């Protein structure tokens with residue numbers, strides 16, 4: 001069976017880190033003038049590209065978080081997910097994060113209760129153990145957590161507050177663009193450097 005997009009992106013990300021970053025590519029071959037690199041992505045001391053952090057990813061994606069109260073009904077939760085075209089809601093109670101409600105919770109747990117979704121509360125079927133990341137974590141940290149814990153959404157916590165959410169799609173999209181960026185720069189290095197080919 002072929003690899004999923006997520007597995008391919010993970011492998012690509014690992015390759016970029018281990019094979020490319022570890023050879024300490026000098027910054028001048030990356031032609032910073034031709035591409036947009038966030039300043040924090042460049043470690044000026046080591047002159048190498050570093051992985052984007054959650055902070056960078058949220059700067060691009062935004063900090064909006066769609067939530068639901070734990071006492072709301074599963075029907076409301078499903079309506080909110082449909083209205084926002086998303087697959088997860090962070091569950092709050094008294095301003096605190098108490099769980100996460102996902103399409104998977106609905107598909108695997110709701111019918112087991114054998115009662116109408118309008119009479120089922122979010123807190124009855126939400127996932128209480130929430131894996132989260134911090135602003136300083138890297139895309140690779142997030143992908144490792146998503147893979148190991150088999151989750152698709154990671155809330156971002158800063159100073160005990162929820163400041164964003166990243167999904168598997170956000171991480172794969174970023175990993176692919178990182179790989180495309182490095183491939184593009186290597187192609188330019190190979191074809192534009194006299195004597196390289």
Ligand SMILES: NC(=O)c1ccc[n+]([C@@H]2O[C@H](COP(=O)([O-])OP(=O)(O)OC[C@H]3O[C@@H](n4cnc5c(N)ncnc54)[C@H](O)[C@@H]3O)[C@@H](O)[C@H]2O)c1
Nearest residue numbers: 064065066085086087088089090165166167168169170173
């Ligand atoms: N083109 C893009 O920028 C992009 C980004 C992410 C996902 N996708 C695509 O969307 C599809 C489903 O994505 P998914 O499986 O990652 O999950 P998803 O449908 O739950 O997430 C889609 C987007 O909504 C955001 N999101 C989800 N729940 C949120 C919440 N409660 N609060 C705030 N933001 C929330 C995610 O961060 C992501 O950006 C996939 O096909 C994926 O490839 C595209």
